[in-house]
Amino acid sequence: MSDYKLTYFDFAGSRGEEIRIAFRMAGVAFDDNRLSFEEFEKLKPELPFGSLPILEVKNRGVITQTNAILRLIGRQHGFHPEERFAAARHDEVMDTVEDFRHKIFATMRIEDPALKKAARQALAADYIPKWGAGVEGLIKTGPFLAGDTPNVADIKLYMAEKWIGSGDIDDIPKETFEPFIKLKAVAEAIRHHPAALK
Numbered sequence: 001m002s003d004y005k006l007t008y009f010d011f012a013g014s015r016g017e018e019i020r021i022a023f024r025m026a027g028v029a030f031d032d033n034r035l036s037f038e039e040f041e042k043l044k045p046e047l048p049f050g051s052l053p054i055l056e057v058k059n060r061g062v063i064t065q066t067n068a069i070l071r072l073i074g075r076q077h078g079f080h081p082e083e084r085f086a087a088a089r090h091d092e093v094m095d096t097v098e099d100f101r102h103k104i105f106a107t108m109r110i111e112d113p114a115l116k117k118a119a120r121q122a123l124a125a126d127y128i129p130k131w132g133a134g135v136e137g138l139i140k141t142g143p144f145l146a147g148d149t150p151n152v153a154d155i156k157l158y159m160a161e162k163w164i165g166s167g168d169i170d171d172i173p174k175e176t177f178e179p180f181i182k183l184k185a186v187a188e189a190i191r192h193h194p195a196a197l198k
């Protein structure tokens, strides 16, 4: 029994996988509680905000909100900057990945196929390139946000790049991030980190 129990869906993506990678990167054991969608629906009424991931911390309680969980792991194990301005910069990146996610998730709720396609094409033509350029401007020497060492914010950039690069989102071309060399380099560096390789 470890000090941490992460509950998330049973797939290697999105918010829960960011936390799994952070734990692996920190070399910290955790219970990886993976739920089916049916199990989630049963548990949902008991969840603090009705969603996953949640992290149960031994003798302390339950934490929700992916970025709060990532910062907790990052601060406890040296994967979030100690200096306040640098930490705010990393927080900025982490929050903008959540904004990015919400923009794409919003299109998944559009039922009309033509409207969905148009919404996705608009994101690919405007929002995502501007988002990529914004992130690109925050990465200095690379390969990571802080230079040579990875932090939890880098894991979030990796997950955003991986999602687009998978080509799994219809009407958002998998090449959309190709112009963003520094963003791609962060993603490559995390992709080849043993924590991401499992």
Ligand SMILES: N[C@@H](CCC(=O)N[C@@H](CS)C(=O)NCC(=O)O)C(=O)O
Pocket (backbone or CB within 6 Å): 014, 015, 016, 050, 051, 052, 053, 064, 065, 066, 067, 098
């Ligand atoms: N703000 C929350 C969002 C959590 C969230 O929306 N999680 C999704 C999965 S990635 C979920 O549980 N969706 C199912 C639902 O809300 O019913 C966070 O950052 O952790």
